[in-house]
Amino acid sequence: MNRTKKILIGVAVALLASLLLALFALYQFSAPQSKAPEERIIINLGTSEKELINQLHAQGYIRSPWAFNMVLTIKGWHGKIEPGGYLISKAMSAWTLADTLVNHPYQRWVLLPEGLRVEELAEILGSKLRWGEEQKSDFLNFAQEGYMFP
Numbered sequence: 001m002n003r004t005k006k007i008l009i010g011v012a013v014a015l016l017a018s019l020l021l022a023l024f025a026l027y028q029f030s031a032p033q034s035k036a037p038e039e040r041i042i043i044n045l046g047t048s049e050k051e052l053i054n055q056l057h058a059q060g061y062i063r064s065p066w067a068f069n070m071v072l073t074i075k076g077w078h079g080k081i082e083p084g085g086y087l088i089s090k091a092m093s094a095w096t097l098a099d100t101l102v103n104h105p106y107q108r109w110v111l112l113p114e115g116l117r118v119e120e121l122a123e124i125l126g127s128k129l130r131w132g133e134e135q136k137s138d139f140l141n142f143a144q145e146g147y148m149f150p
Contacts, residue, residue, distance in 0.1 A: 028067035036090035
């Protein structure tokens with residue numbers, strides 16, 4: 001076999017391997033189902049990211065924990081999923097699901113320690129709930145000292 005044929009065979013094998021690897025990766029990042037309704041999930045306080053990813057995989061929301069971790073790594077979202085309520089679907093890709101869990105909760109959990117003044121509570125609520133100054137001002141106008149007492 002001459003040298004040109006060997007090079008062509010080598011290039012063909014490399015292209016085929018690259019194509020198979022790309023298809024495998026695409027499959028791992030894709031949605032587990034083509035159509036599925038949105039469902040509500042709750043991420044509890046104290047749930048670790050690893051526990052959450054394993055739960056998502058076990059319940060069929062993601063195909064691969066590795067692929068979901070890769071999305072979080074690429075986007076810089078490790079440690080950014082907070083406790084709360086989320087609307088997700090098994091028809092979401094790993095990319096869409098990660099974005100939803102990091103940026104689009106429909107319910108947020110906020111812990112308010114005892115003994116804080118209403119201004120301090122407004123700062124915590126503003127930070128966790130992404131309030132603007134107008135919402136903080138509305139809260140301060142409505143809330144009275146001791147209003148949030150347990």
